[in-house]
Amino acid sequence: MQKLLLLGDEAIAQAALDAGMSGLYAYPGTPSTEIMEYVQASPDAAAGDVRREWSSNEKTAMEAALGMSYAGKRAMVAMKHVGLNVAADAFINSAVTGVNGGLVVVAADDPSMHSSQNEQDSRFYGRFAMVPVLEPRNQQEAYDMIFDAFDLSERYRLPVLLRITTRLAHSRAAVQRREARAQNSSSLPANPRQFVLLPAIARKQYRALTGLYDRLRTDPVLSGYNRFANGTGRKLGIITCGIAYNYLMENIEQHNDGCPVLSLAAYPVNSDAVAELVDSCDRVLVLEEGYPLIEEQLRGVLDRDVKVAGRLDGTVPRDGELNPSIVAAALGIQKNAGKEVPAVVRQRPPSFCKGCGHADVFAALAAVMKDFGPGRVFSDIGCYTLGALPPYNIVNSCVDMGASVTMAVGAADAGLFPAVAFIGDSTFTHSGMTGLLDAVIKDSPITVIISDNLTTGMTGGQKSQATGRIESICLGLGVNPDHLRVIVPLRKNHEENMAVISHELNHHGLSVILAMRECIQTASRNKKGRRGREKQD
Amino acid sequence: MKCDIILAGVGGQGILSIAATIGLAAVEEGLFLKQSEVHGMSQRGGDVQSHLRISDSEIHSDLIPHGAADLIISVEPMEALRYLPWLSSEGWVITNSVPYVNITDYPDSAELMAALEDTGNTVVLDADSIARELGSPRSGNMVILGAASSFIPMPFEILERAVQQLFNRKGREIVYLNIQALREGRKAAATR
Ligand code: SF4
Numbered sequence: 208m209q210k211l212l213l214l215g216d217e218a219i220a221q222a223a224l225d226a227g228m229s230g231l232y233a234y235p236g237t238p239s240t241e242i243m244e245y246v247q248a249s250p251d252a253a254a255g256d257v258r259r260e261w262s263s264n265e266k267t268a269m270e271a272a273l274g275m276s277y278a279g280k281r282a283m284v285a286m287k288h289v290g291l292n293v294a295a296d297a298f299i300n301s302a303v304t305g306v307n308g309g310l311v312v313v314a315a316d317d318p319s320m321h322s323s324q325n326e327q328d329s330r331f332y333g334r335f336a337m338v339p340v341l342e343p344r345n346q347q348e349a350y351d352m353i354f355d356a357f358d359l360s361e362r363y364r365l366p367v368l369l370r371i372t373t374r375l376a377h378s379r380a381a382v383q384r385r386e387a388r389a390q391n392s393s394s395l396p397a398n399p400r401q402f403v404l405l406p407a408i409a410r411k412q413y414r415a416l417t418g419l420y421d422r423l424r425t426d427p428v429l430s431g432y433n434r435f436a437n438g439t440g441r442k443l444g445i446i447t448c449g450i451a452y453n454y455l456m457e458n459i460e461q462h463n464d465g466c467p468v469l470s471l472a473a474y475p476v477n478s479d480a481v482a483e484l485v486d487s488c489d490r491v492l493v494l495e496e497g498y499p500l501i502e503e504q505l506r507g508v509l510d511r512d513v514k515v516a517g518r519l520d521g522t523v524p525r526d527g528e529l530n531p532s533i534v535a536a537a538l539g540i541q542k543n544a545g546k547e548v549p550a551v552v553r554q555r556p557p558s559f560c561k562g563c564g565h566a567d568v569f570a571a572l573a574a575v576m577k578d579f580g581p582g583r584v585f586s587d588i589g590c591y592t593l594g595a596l597p598p599y600n601i602v603n604s605c606v607d608m609g610a611s612v613t614m615a616v617g618a619a620d621a622g623l624f625p626a627v628a629f630i631g632d633s634t635f636t637h638s639g640m641t642g643l644l645d646a647v648i649k650d651s652p653i654t655v656i657i658s659d660n661l662t663t664g665m666t667g668g669q670k671s672q673a674t675g676r677i678e679s680i681c682l683g684l685g686v687n688p689d690h691l692r693v694i695v696p697l698r699k700n701h702e703e704n705m706a707v708i709s710h711e712l713n714h715h716g717l718s719v720i721l722a723m724r725e726c727i728q729t730a731s732r733n734k735k736g737r738r739g740r741e742k743q744d
Numbered sequence: 745m746k747c748d749i750i751l752a753g754v755g756g757q758g759i760l761s762i763a764a765t766i767g768l769a770a771v772e773e774g775l776f777l778k779q780s781e782v783h784g785m786s787q788r789g790g791d792v793q794s795h796l797r798i799s800d801s802e803i804h805s806d807l808i809p810h811g812a813a814d815l816i817i818s819v820e821p822m823e824a825l826r827y828l829p830w831l832s833s834e835g836w837v838i839t840n841s842v843p844y845v846n847i848t849d850y851p852d853s854a855e856l857m858a859a860l861e862d863t864g865n866t867v868v869l870d871a872d873s874i875a876r877e878l879g880s881p882r883s884g885n886m887v888i889l890g891a892a893s894s895f896i897p898m899p900f901e902i903l904e905r906a907v908q909q910l911f912n913r914k915g916r917e918i919v920y921l922n923i924q925a926l927r928e929g930r931k932a933a934a935t936r
Contacts, residue, residue, distance in 0.1 A: 212771055214781070237783055321782070378780035378795075378806035379767060456804040531809035543811030545829035549859040551851045552825045555754065557790035558846060590788060667783070 209384050215375035216241035218346045218382045219285075219313060222353035224251045225387040229280035229308070230258035232268035234637065235666035236287030237322035238376035239315035243285060244669070255390060261663075263672045264608070264637040265290035269297040269312070276310040276366075277402055279394035281357050288316040288329050293608065293638070295332070298366070302336040303404060303412050305364040307396040309357035316372045318497055318528035324588070324605065326526065328497035330448075333368040333474060337420040339429055340368045340474040342449035346380040348472065354385065355428050363419060372496050374528065375450055424475045432473035433480055438465035444488030446471060446481070448501060451494035454534040471501065481505070485514070492537060493517035496529050556596060564724035565591040565631075567696035568658050569599045571704040572627070575712060576601060579625060585618065587611040587639070589631040590665045590726075591658055602629065609638025615653040616646050624652055625712040632659040633671040640680060646717050647685040654711050654718045657681075658696070660726035668729035681719050690718040697724065745775075746799035747897055748808045750827045752818040754844045755787040758885045759819060761910065763794045765889060768906035769898050770798045780806040789846050791823055798898075817892045819885050820844045821856055821868070828863060836865040838892040838933070840884060842872045867891055869932050875925055883925035890929025900930065 213221060220242045223231065233243040246252045246259045258275070262268035265286040275282035286294060291314045298312060314329035333340030339359055343349035349371065356367040400408055423429060444467045447455050452470045459466065469484045485491050485505070491514055493502040502517040516522040516537075523529070523537045535542045559566040569591070576583065586592055586602040587610060595602035604614055611628040619626045630639050635657050646653060659677050663669040673680060681691055692711060694704045704722075711718035749766070753759040763779050770777040780795040795808045810829050816837045818824030824839035831837065839860065843850060860866050871887035886907065893903055904923055911919045 210771075212767055212777070240783070374780060374806045377783050378778055380778050380803075380806075381771065381776070450806070453804040453806065457809060460804070530807045531805045531812075535809065542809065543833065545811035545831055546863070548828055549825050549862070551855050551859045552822055553847060553849050553851060555789075555791040555823075555847055557755065557788035560756075560788060593788070665788075667787075 210381050211384060212379055213346060213350075213382045214241055214377055214379050215343075215346050215349050215371055216315070216377070217245045218350040219353055219369070219371070220245035220249070221382070221384065222350040223283045223311070224249060224255065224257065225385055226354045226357045227281050227388045227390045228257060228283050228357070229255075229390045230272065230275045230282045231285065232262050232272045232282065233285040234262050234265050234268055234290060235663050235669045236290050236315075237666055238317055238373040239285050239287045239290070239313065240666045240669070241376070242313060251387070261670055261672065265294040266297055269294035269301070272310060272312075273297060273301050273304070273306070276306040276308040277396060279308045280391045281309040283311045283313065285313040286315070287323065288314055288327050289323060289325065289607065290314070291329055291332055298332065299336045300404060301366045302338045302416055303409055304402045305412065306360055306366055307364070307394065307401075308391050309360035310366040311353065311356045311360060311369055312366055313369045313371070315376045316370060316497060318372055321373055324607070326497070328500060329368065329370045330474060330497065330500050333370070334500075336366075336368075337416050338365050338368055339363070339423055339426075340370055341432065342370045342472050342474070343375065344450055344452050344470070344472055346375065346378070346382050349375065350382045350384070352432075359426070359428060363423070365419070370449070372450065372528065420475065424477045429473040429475075430477050430480070433476060434470045435480055435483065436468045436470070438467040440465040440467065441487060442489050444484045444491045445469070446484065446491060446493045446501060448472075448495040448497075451496050451529055451534070454529050454531045455494060457531040458535045458538055458540055476501070490514050490516060492522065494523065494529065494534060494537065557593060558596070559590065559593055560727045562727045563590070564660055564696040564722065564726070565594070565658050567698060567701070567724075568656060568704070568722045569594045569601055570698075571696070571701055571708055572629070572656065573599055573601050575705050575709045576627075578709075579712065583623060583625060584627045584629055585611040585614040586629040587631065587634045589634055591629060591631055594629065607638075608634050609642050612639050612642035612646060612655055615655070616642065616651045619651050619653045624715070626653045627712070628653060628655045630655065630657055631664070632657060632661065632673065632677055633663040635677065636672040636680070640684065643681065643686070643719070644684050650716045652715045652717070654708070654714075654720060656708075656720045656722060659721055659723045660729070661723070662726045662729040664726040664728065668726060668732060678721055681721070686717065686719050690714060690716065691721070692718070693721045693723060695724055696722045745897055746797070746801075747815070748813045749796040749815045749817055749896075750808065750813045750830050751794040751796060752816060752823040752827055753792060753820050754823060754846065755789050755792045757819045757844065758882075759792060759794055762817060762819075762885050762889045763796055765886075765903065765906045765910055766796055766798070766896065768909050769902045772902055772905065773898055775800055776803050778803045778806050791826060793827060815892060815895050817888060819871070819888055821860060822851060825856075825859055825863070831863075834865070836867065836895050837863055838867045838888065838895065840871040840888055841868045842870060842884075867933050867936060869929070869936070871929065874928050874932060878921060878924050878928060880921035880925060883922050886922045886925035887929035887932070890926040890931075891933035893926070893930050894933065
């Protein structure tokens with residue numbers, strides 16, 4: 208079969224297509240975005256008529272996938288780690304309903320927060336929901352695991368969580384493809400009440416789930432991914448999780464110290480394998496990309512056993528992603544440290560693209576806000592969060608998708624006037640609309656600026672869910688048409704836009720300002736695309 | 745054989761097409777390859793890097809350890825210096841000399857060149873001018889790759905073929921210009 212050079216994300220996407228997936232559901236988020244982008248561009252997906260539209264948010268994605276599974280077909284959901292918070296309600300309950308067609312949930316964690324607000328570890332969600340978790344060590348294993356993930360899901364009638372981190376998601380390597388298999392034909396669940404979580408039914412199914420979770424520990428497929436390599440040394444034993452194994456091998460292959468190594472890539476873990484390692488060594492080092500999940504379990508509540516080393520005792524830094532150098536230090540291996548960064552090197556933080564519409568909105572807003580003082584602009588997740596940096600220094604919050612609107616509502620309730628919410632179009636349809644309804648109902652004295660760049664800009668210009676419909680959505684939610692203003696954020700409109708913003712900020716009720724101009728990047732891509740198409744014609 | 749390369753630049757400068765070219769060439773040569781990229785927030789004009797590792801035996805880590813890189817290939821002079829902690833003591837820095845100034849405290853160019861000089865094994869060239877003279881101002885990254893090519897343990901023809909493969913769907917003209925850029929870069933580095 209064909210060998211392809213693929214990002215971890217792309218390997219997962221290609222595997223899902225080859226494993227007979229009928230639908231992928233996702234909301235863009237670094238580092239998971241390329242999974243959907245790959246499937247959308249894939250001729251295999253087009254040939255198989257695989258459903259592959261972006262969803263409004265991770266919760267709607269998760270639910271749609273569960274619906275496809277209900278109807279007997281294989282479905283996958285992909286999101287960044289914090290997206291699983293949004294999807295959590297559906298995700299946790301999907302373990303209780305169980306599945307019909309195979310259902311795989313991919314969560315891409317971002318330790319070191321390269322492009323995120325936190326570095327939460329999705330393996331905890333797997334344990335919380337009591338579903339199998341797979342954590343591939345490399346791109347090939349990510350590809351292979353997807354087949355097993357769908358099979359496990361259909362065998363146990365449970366969703367399966369595949370957890371990756373940024374380095375695997377965004378690193379390319381050769382991947383050997385397998386023979387593709389057919390999609391499922393549709394079929395209703397054998398038990399018509401399986402998906403009806405009325406308390407009486409949920410209680411029964413939940414009890415069954417707890418029993419099933421215990422049995423997963425000895426499942427041969429899951430245990431097969433957890434590999435023990437015995438060594439001659441007895442001083443130090445090492446447990447790695449996922450890609451931490453690679454960083455270990457990078458170090459010990461050259462040093463060959465003969466440590467026994469247990470390399471974990473599937474959960475729940477069979478305790479026999481762990482006991483074998485722990486009982487045979489004086490000290491155990493745990494290397495995990497993410498939170499100290501296994502380490503904490505080894506230590507237990509009492510943590511009396513001094514033999515465990517890892518993130519909790521400082522052998523490995525408590526936060527941030529691992530790398531070969533950190534692992535070398537944890538192993539006590541002296542390494543060539545490389546040169547220092549010369550003093551002449553300056554920080555180069557990300558910034559708005561030249562000509563970005565958000566920048567023009569901020570320029571007008573900043574000028575108007577001078578009259579009101581600082582500390583009044585609640586913002587959200589997107590390129591426009593850069594408004595927190597110089598020269599604007601105007602954004603006072605960035606917490607979670609949609610929080611700008613609702614935090615402004617709460618602050619206004621506390622007497623802050625004026626309070627401004629600054630949100631992008633895609634974030635607005637993801638989770639801002641419900642908050643705006645709250646504001647409409649009580650005519651909150653806030654000004655919501657929806658900076659509509661007609662795309663999902665920060666993740667690379669994916670289709671935004673409601674392009675061209677934002678204004679009618681606001682009206683539909685009940686925003687007063689007199690205080691729904693549309694502006695075009697261009698430098699030549701600066702004065703005019705300032706006047707609109709100033710007028711609405713002084714209004715003691717809800718105002719929405721829709722600032723519409725296409726993202727520069729998306730606009731130039733679209734133009735190129737059009738030119739390319741014209742050439743073909 | 746192993747070659748560990750740090751690619752450096754500013755978001756939007758096109759370091760990923762350098763990575764893709766070397767990647768295609770490595771596949772053609774039947775080598776193992778791992779190439780880690782930066783996507784997301786920092787692509788908006790921030791500093792970006794890519795770790796590229798090629799080897800004739802299995803590669804474990806997607807990331808290059810500190811002090812281990814054989815090459816830093818940079819399309820921007822200050823960005824080349826940012827990754828010195830990764831460079832091995834015998835490693836080389838191949839960089840464009842043209843600054844990308846999108847910050848207010850960008851260092852003085854004499855200071856910058858002195859710091860580059862200090863690192864020892866460096867090839868510094870004005871890739872933008874070379875690309876402009878070729879009539880292909882956007883091919884500066886291929887000029888840089890050409891300048892680095894003699895340090896990459898692969899036949900030059902394989903790199904040329906990879907450039908062809910990479911730009912094929914953009915038409916013959918673009919392929920030609922980029923191969924010219926690659927050759928001129930190689931020449932410029934050799935005649936220094
Ligand atoms: S990608 Fe688009 S929205 Fe983001 S900063 Fe650039 S122009 Fe603005």
